[in-house]
Structure formats: structure tokens, C-alpha cells
Amino acid sequence: MSAEQALLIVRGITRAAEGNEDGTAETREKLRVAAGKVCNSLMFFIEHPDNRVQSHCANTLKKCYERYPCSISDENMVLVRRAYQNCIKTAEENTLRGENETALKLFAWIVSRADGADFARAQDLEEPGVGAKDQGGQVAVKASSQKDDEQLRSAVLAEVIKLPQVVSVTFEADFVVVSTKTLADSRNANFLADLLRTMMEQGAHEVSLVNPHTRVPLSGFRSRSGLNQPARCS
Secondary structure (H helix, E strand, C coil): CHHHHHHHHHHHHCCCCCCCCCCCHHHHHHHHHHHHHHHHHHHCCCCCCCHHHHHHHHHHHHHHHHHHHCCCCCCHHHHHHHHHHHHHHHHCCCCHHHHHHHHHHHHHHHHHHHHHHHHHHHHCCCCCCCCCCCCCCEEEECCHHHHCCCCCCCHHHHHHHCCCCEEEEEEEEEEEECCCCCCCCCCCHHHHHEEEHHHHHHCCCCCEEEEECCCCCCCCCCCCCCCCCCCCCC
16 A cells, blocks of 8 residues: 555544534534544554654544543554654654654653553542642652763753642652642643653653652553553543
């Protein structure tokens, strides 16, 4: 199949997810189901060698996830993460250009949102300690790439500290520890997603959220490297 044919098919698949909600539960459910089918179909093209095809897939996946997070299943998220990792490899080889760079940013957005939401849900399973609500919160991110890279650390610090929920940023070996104004901030899915995305944009692509006290994944949450996790929605 030629790149032009693949692009034509991907555009046709994308149109199946288009539509506006009219406020009724029936219409919303139909659009949600359609978005899920679109995401399933796009998995056949997500790593297409033509960068236009991959970029179009990534853009449509992002739009579907924005409207219906459960439109990308856990199984398909594994494929999204693999495509993202391959984009990272291309970036490391200094061959990332144009549409490929766009795809990397779109995949990073999806991955950061999915991980942030899952991690926040897992945190809700843990009871806060006595007085914790009055002491702010902490988020730990494993980012081994920054350990011996002062330039990357400086870039991460400069951008993460700008997030309104952040009080301080410290580096401890493989980990970046972020203190937040409130405990609720440290458990907010949108903040966690913004934190991951911000770090990724600075070049810290190999990142994962961990328990700030034990430095291991919280109970009920594991990295999307193929292991089980809580479902995002039903």
C-alpha cells in the first residue's frame, strides 16, 4: 500500500469520529463508541513509515482521547507508547523533522494524560497521613536521563517551577521530587499530566510517576510497559 493510499484511508477513518453532541446521552454514547472504533482502526497505521500518516493518526488519537479518554483501550495504549518510544529514538538520532516532530509531541501529550489520570486514581486508594492535608503534597518522577545531565536538570527546573501548583523542585539521583502547594494538587490528574508533559518537552522522555516516599509505583498503579493497571473508564 502506498503512502498516499494509507493517508486516504486514515483520513476516511478520522471522519467516522466527527460529530457534535446534542446533549443527549444517546448521542454521546454513539460518539464514544465511534471514537473507540476509530482508535482501534488507527492502530494499523500508527507506526506507518510515512510521517504524514503517523502524524495524522497521532492527531486524531489525541482528539478522540480529549473527548473520550476511554476511547484508547489499555491494549492500544501499549501501541501508542511504543510509537512514542520509537519517535524518541528518532529524536535521539537527530533525524526528527517536521511531521515526525509533531507526532512525538502528540504522543507525549496522550501518554502524559493517561499516566497522570491512572496515577491520580491509584493515589486515591492511599489514605493520607495525619495532618498531611495541611502540609502540601509531593510528587516523585523517575527520570534517569537527568541524573548526569546538568543541562537537562536546569531546563526541567526552569519550566517545572513555573507550574502554579509547584512550590519546589529537587533532584535525588534518578528522581525528580516536586513539592506542591496542597495535597490535592499532588493527586490532580491534570496537574500530573502537565508535569509529565513539561518534563518530556525538555527532553526527559523516559519518565514515570512513583510513590514520593518509597520510590516505587503506588499500589494499583504500574507503568504502561505491558503490565496491568486500573481501567481509565468503563
